[in-house]
Amino acid sequence: GDSVTQMEGPVTLSEEAFLTINCTYTATGYPSLFWYVQYPGEGLQLLLKATKADDKGSNKGFEATYRKETTSFHLEKGSVQVSDSAVYFCALNDNTDKLIFGTGTRLQVFP
Amino acid sequence: ETGVTQTPRHLVMGMTNKKSLKCEQHLGHNAMYWYKQSAKKPLELMFVYSLEERVENNSVPSRFSPECPNSSHLFLHLHTLQPEDSALYLCASSQGHLNTEAFFGQGTRLTVV
Numbered sequence: 001g002d003s004v005t006q007m008e009g010p011v012t013l014s015e016e017a018f019l020t021i022n023c024t025y026t027a028t029g030y031p032s033l034f035w036y037v038q039y040p041g042e043g044l045q046l047l048l049k050a051t052k053a054d055d056k057g058s059n060k061g062f063e064a065t066y067r068k069e070t071t072s073f074h075l076e077k078g079s080v081q082v083s084d085s086a087v088y089f090c091a092l093n094d095n096t097d098k099l100i101f102g103t104g105t106r107l108q109v110f111p
Numbered sequence: 112e113t114g115v116t117q118t119p120r121h122l123v124m125g126m127t128n129k130k131s132l133k134c135e136q137h138l139g140h141n142a143m144y145w146y147k148q149s150a151k152k153p154l155e156l157m158f159v160y161s162l163e164e165r166v167e168n169n170s171v172p173s174r175f176s177p178e179c180p181n182s183s184h185l186f187l188h189l190h191t192l193q194p195e196d197s198a199l200y201l202c203a204s205s206q207g208h209l210n211t212e213a214f215f216g217q218g219t220r221l222t223v224v
Binding site: 042 | 167201214215
């Protein structure tokens, strides 16, 4: 079945460091891919998405490119801030009525 | 304001109690979802409603009973829960249910004692 694999956390960085959170997927079709963010005490919020191969999703300085050849959708940001500390979830929707999520990666950014 | 509101935010209940979680969406969406979020586990999809009909039930125990009276409201009725049911329960909605993003509420933190 379809699945999403994320790197284990926590990821600990200093402010202004470069961020990469890896995400790979397994799907039978051509899924849409998403990154969601969950700040402490909150629900999940959509951060960015890509619906087809080679699409790049971007928002708030975060980017992710849909790589069909490597079945990946890695999240990157050039310079993280303390306010980016949260849990990040990679997800896919493969033309069905449900989102499939990874386990989440906690990001901790220190001043 | 996410457009999806869940109440209560926190709930503590005994194993013999009956309680209900409520979700309301103000986005005009026609699909609604219940997810369970436990520590160190992937989000688990519990139920999907599309146009007020249940289209997915992922082998959830019968002690969880969903209700969707209209496209804006979703309930999760709870009875005789177990301590391992303690988790964050998230409601979400989407417009159409294929390849579209979901909008989440803030969740209900449930503790079963």
